[in-house]
Amino acid sequence: MLVNHEPHMIARSADWKNALANAVRDPAELLALLDLPDNLLAGATEAAKAFPLRVPRGFVARMARGNPADPLLRQVLPLGEEMLPVAGFGPDPVGDLAAQAGAGLLHKYHGRVLMTATGACAVHCRYCFRRHFPYGEQRPGRDDWQGVVDYLQAHPEVDELILSGGDPLMLDDQQLHALSQRLRELPQLKRLRLHSRLPIVLPERIDSGLLAWLAGLPWPVVMVVHCNHPQELDETVAAALAQLHRLGLTLLNQSVLLAGVNDDAETLIRLSHRLFDCKVLPYYLHQLDRVKGAAHFELAESQLALLTETLRARLPGYLLPRLVRELPGDVGKRPYSG
Numbered sequence: 622m623l624v625n626h627e628p629h630m631i632a633r634s635a636d637w638k639n640a641l642a643n644a645v646r647d648p649a650e651l652l653a654l655l656d657l658p659d660n661l662l663a664g665a666t667e668a669a670k671a672f673p674l675r676v677p678r679g680f681v682a683r684m685a686r687g688n689p690a691d692p693l694l695r696q697v698l699p700l701g702e703e704m705l706p707v708a709g710f711g712p713d714p715v716g717d718l719a720a721q722a723g724a725g726l727l728h729k730y731h732g733r734v735l736m737t738a739t740g741a742c743a744v745h746c747r748y749c750f751r752r753h754f755p756y757g758e759q760r761p762g763r764d765d766w767q768g769v770v771d772y773l774q775a776h777p778e779v780d781e782l783i784l785s786g787g788d789p790l791m792l793d794d795q796q797l798h799a800l801s802q803r804l805r806e807l808p809q810l811k812r813l814r815l816h817s818r819l820p821i822v823l824p825e826r827i828d829s830g831l832l833a834w835l836a837g838l839p840w841p842v843v844m845v846v847h848c849n850h851p852q853e854l855d856e857t858v859a860a861a862l863a864q865l866h867r868l869g870l871t872l873l874n875q876s877v878l879l880a881g882v883n884d885d886a887e888t889l890i891r892l893s894h895r896l897f898d899c900k901v902l903p904y905y906l907h908q909l910d911r912v913k914g915a916a917h918f919e920l921a922e923s924q925l926a927l928l929t930e931t932l933r934a935r936l937p938g939y940l941l942p943r944l945v946r947e948l949p950g951d952v953g954k955r956p957y958s959g
């Protein structure tokens with residue numbers, strides 16, 4: 622193992638910024654670190670021009686060497702196939718551009734508004750439905766979060782704000798503090814939700830400063846992490862999640878169903894069990910959004926029905942993720958009905 626953090630050590634703020642700055646961005650370096658053949662390089666370089674490679678070293682350390690089919694590697698390695706056009710796969714599969722309610726705000730569902738707090742992520746997931754999203758124009762923090770305050774004041778029925786992205790924990794502690802100070806002006810808020818992949822891909826982010834910020838929030842906090850495979854949940858991640866659990870946060874997980882990563886029942890069952898060990902309950906298992914460049918991750922319809930049945934037969938209800946799909950114009954995520 623390349624990483625060997627003390628499980629109970631809480632990192633300092635410089636640590637996560639260093640880990641982020643040191644993320645692997647060069648396909649040739651990633652292949653070399655994992656003893657993978659050069660014949661993957663041409664495709665990786667080409668696909669990385671459209672959506673760059675980015676992966677923290679701690680996440681790379683959880684991959685097996687010499688295995689081009691490693692389920693963690695597959696999530697981040699650019700492939701030549703991404704460049705092939707596939708019918709039905711477009712740049713904005715869930716209709717986000719049409720649902721924008723203001724700078725960085727998406728108001729699609731009753732009572733909750735999702736804010737793309739920043740476009741940045743610590744990892745670039747090849748299947749990401751926001752890979753073509755024009756985040757450059759999305760900086761809701763630019764005006765001291767005035768846009769979100771105005772919007773929520775005009776919509777008092779919204780009682781939950783979802784901080785998403787990109788990844789909201791890419792904001793530093795100071796920015797998070799500035800945001801939560803503004804949100805205190807909104808008496809309607811009953812819950813604050815964060816959707817973040819950082820506890821999984823960059824557990825250094827769960828440091829003393831972030832824990833202090835979370836502990837000081839006046840609302841119940843729901844954190845939805847994003848993990849697709851049990852191999853992602855090593856001891857460093859388990860320790861970070863335990864810190865969050867100790868604060869009393871509600872911890873949930875969302876996964877994306879991905880061919881070649883987690884498209885078999887045994888893996889998904891192990892994932893649910895391992896999440897539970899880490900104090901996290903499975904929430905959503907998303908069907909792939911049909912985003913351009915991600916067609917090779919799609920499962921056949923017949924496989925979905927079989928998987929759903931097997932999971933239902935094997936898992937207790939509270940460890941069974943809801944298999945859902947997001948469709949443009951829908952009132953909520955749509956449960957799969959085979």
Ligand SMILES: *Cc1c(COP(=O)(O)O)cnc(C)c1O
Pocket residue numbers: 727728729730733734735783947953954
């Ligand atoms: C997924 C999503 C939500 C949250 O949906 P839940 O079913 O409450 O988890 C809210 N807003 C948008 C725009 C979303 O895409």
Ligand code: SF4
Pocket residue numbers: 741742743744745746748749750751786787788818847
């Ligand atoms: S962390 Fe989430 S938003 Fe960022 S690239 Fe991965 S899937 Fe997309």
